[in-house]
Amino acid sequence: MSTMIKPKHQRLVLIVLALVALIGAGLLAAIALRNQAAYFYLPSELVAKPPEMGRAVRLGGMVEKGSIRTQPDGVTINFIVKDDKARVPVRFSGITPDLFVEGSGVVAEGRMEGTTFVADNLLAKHDEKYVPREMKNMSTAEAKAVIAETK
Amino acid sequence: MHGFANPARFLRMARWLMPLMLVPGLILAFGALAWGLFMVPPDQLMGQTVRILFIHVPSAWLGMAGWSTIAIASLVELVWRHPLAGIAARAAAVPGAAFTAICLATGSIWARPTWGTWWVWDGRLTSFLILLFLYFGYIALAGAAQRDAAAGEGASRVTAIFGLVGAVNIPIINRSVVWWNSLHQPPSITAGKSAIDAAFLYPLLIAALGFTLIFGGLVLARMRMLLADIQTEARLRRKAMA
Structure with missing residues (x-):
């Protein structure tokens, strides 16, 4: 009796093993794709790890507060993209997306020229927060308190 | 669960359950969309375009819920050989693909004014596009298997296996914004926490509930249709024999 396994259970074990192998393979692929x-x-x-000069790359980070400077030609802007460890100066000529503001996320497409990143295109990155406009006039602490209420 | 192995009993239940899901679903979904369109305040950064949230996010959830339904039903079909499981999996494919397409279309429309582009090949967008292609593949495969079965070549389990294998993409979609730097923002709603203000969150949750009921009603409707197809096929074959 103990050697008898119901075909139903055999199929279940087989499929679970196949799924575990499949998910394992998927995870390995995802880790390999990480970069x-x-x-x-x-x-x-x-x-x-600076890329070669002139190779097209994308740079993503936060636009440093107070760093956006418009050049005299009116269409060229300079600003600094930073994360918690490094700051990179960026130059861009053209029309910026609506969500491109200081203290918000940005993805710049372009290349390194010397120590400056020259962008051909800017994409604004939205964060995961959705806050009504009325709260904009509150201080950051007040707005945070309001957001915290919904958590 | 094998109580429903009898299609007649299932059909009797589906007949009253289907309108019971579709009608409240439509009322809730359209109510929440009207709330989102006319009563919700604009977002501090995105302004009026935030209103697309109420159709984009529920569609995204249901696109993924659709494939999860396919995967679970496929597992039940393969292991327990439940006669309705394969029907349920096939019935979920078209509504799931429709919600996936709505999510991609509204996301693209939303991305243009906010991010400044219609499309980027980042992890989230790419994995979600793959989900749509998986649906297309599944629908084509299920159709081919049904024709084979009608031609008397026996039931094919390939469709169910494809449904299970395709489920690998679901956790990848979910984690794509965490594993890889992506233009799409990380999740706003995670285990009991929300970075979405209550003014947006409540209409969003009601829209999601309404869309889910519509999805359930559509799956039941398609299951009835597929069962009717099978019955017609069987009757025609009996007549041809006689």
Whole structure:
């Protein structure tokens, strides 16, 4: 009797084993893709391992508060993209997306020229927070308290 | 569960359960969409475009819930050989693909004014596009298997195996914004926490509930249709024999 396994259970064990193997393979592939599948480099990654000059890369990070400077030609801007470890100066000529503001996320497409990142295109990155406009006039602490209430 | 192995009993239940899901689903979904469209305040950064949230996010959840339904039903079909499981899996494919397409379309429309682009090949967007292609593959495969079965070549389990294998993409979609730097933001709602203000969160949750009921009603409707197809096929074959 003990050697008898119901075909139902045999199938279940077989499928669970196959799924475990499959998920394992998927995880290994995802880990291997970790660097290649990243959409952009963080400033610290770009500083630690600079790509060759002129190679097209993307740089993503926060626009440093108070760093946006418009040049006299009116269309060229300079600003600093930073993360918690590094800061990279960026130059861009053209129209910026609506969500491109200081203290918010940005992804710049372009290349390193010397120590400056020259961007051909800017993409604004939204964060995971959704806050009504009325709260904009509150202080950051007040807005945080309101957001915390919904947690 | 094998009580429902009898399609007649299932059909009797589906007949009253289907409108019971579809009608409240439509009321809740359209109510929540109207709430989101006319009553919700604009977002501090995105302004009026935040209103697309109420159709984009529920569609994304249901696109993924659709494949989860396929995977679970496929497992039940393969292991327990439940006669309705394969029907349920096939019935979930078209509504799931539709919600996936709605999510991709609304996301693209939303991305243009906010991010400044219609499309990028980041982890989240790419894995979600793959989900749509998996649905197309599944629908084509299920159709081919049904034709084979109708031609008397025996039931094919390939469809169920494909449904299970494709489920690997679901955790990848979910984790894509955590594993890889992506333009899409990380999840706003995680285990009991929300970075979405209550003004947006309540209509979003009601829209999600309404969309889910619509999805359930559609799956039941398609299961009835698939069962009717099988019955017609069987009757025609008996007539041809006689």
